[in-house]
Amino acid sequence: MTEVLLVLGMTAGAFVATNLDNFVLLVALNARYDEHPAQVAAGYLGGMLLVGALALAAGKLAGNAPVQYLGYLGLVPIAIGIAALVRLFRGGAAQAPGPTSGGAALVATLTTQLSNGTDTAVTFAILYADSNDVADYLVALAFCCMLCVFAAAARHATRHEWMRRPLERYGRYATPFILIAVGFFVISNSGLDTMPGT
Numbered sequence: 001m002t003e004v005l006l007v008l009g010m011t012a013g014a015f016v017a018t019n020l021d022n023f024v025l026l027v028a029l030n031a032r033y034d035e036h037p038a039q040v041a042a043g044y045l046g047g048m049l050l051v052g053a054l055a056l057a058a059g060k061l062a063g064n065a066p067v068q069y070l071g072y073l074g075l076v077p078i079a080i081g082i083a084a085l086v087r088l089f090r091g092g093a094a095q096a097p098g099p100t101s102g103g104a105a106l107v108a109t110l111t112t113q114l115s116n117g118t119d120t121a122v123t124f125a126i127l128y129a130d131s132n133d134v135a136d137y138l139v140a141l142a143f144c145c146m147l148c149v150f151a152a153a154a155r156h157a158t159r160h161e162w163m164r165r166p167l168e169r170y171g172r173y174a175t176p177f178i179l180i181a182v183g184f185f186v187i188s189n190s191g192l193d194t195m196p197g198t
Contacts (some may be wrong), residue, residue, distance in 0.1 A: 007135050011037075014123050015120070015143060015146040016146070018123050025112060027157050030107075030154050030158045033104070033108070039064040039103070039109070041151050044113050044150075045109035047109065047110045047112075048113055052147075055121045058121065058122075058128075059129040078180050079185075088176065102175075
């Protein structure tokens with residue numbers, strides 16, 4: 001029982017440590033696409049489940065999976081952020097950046113979570129590589145539970161006025177810069193993030 005709790009605790013800690021930036025981005029995306037919470041949640045869960053699946057495959061293949069290429073998806077949030085900035089400057093402050101359809105919410109959330117999942121993929125690949133089959137199931141279970149917790153917490157954060165009001169007022173201005181910063185961070189660390197011990 002102690003071993004089970006240790007594995008679950010270590011997995012939850014690893015998830016939080018590698019996903020705090022994803023959480024901030026997810027809150028911003030929830031505020032940005034407020035009318036499409038299901039699509040934002042689906043994009044988040046879909047993107048992170050793909051990251052988790054890649055981590056499992058990489059761990060089982062002893063690092064032979066091309067995890068390092070995940071970092072180059074950082075170009076996607078940079079492109080989305082630049083397009084949003086262009087729309088802001090063209091349309092003025094009253095126009096929200098980018099389309100707000102359900103499809104746009106799903107694609108934006110999915111791609112940004114995928115592109116920012118390099119550290120999560122590497123960390124969990126190491127966990128899977130160093131664990132037995134029973135522990136792998138526990139890691140996967142804890143990973144999925146933490147996904148649900150983060151998705152619910154990010155949506156909940158936008159429902160409180162003291163959090164929601166600043167996000168609604170400044171979110172459309174902050175989101176492009178968050179996306180661009182995330183993209184550059186992912187690209188700049190695409191090589192280092194795949195090295196054990198970094």
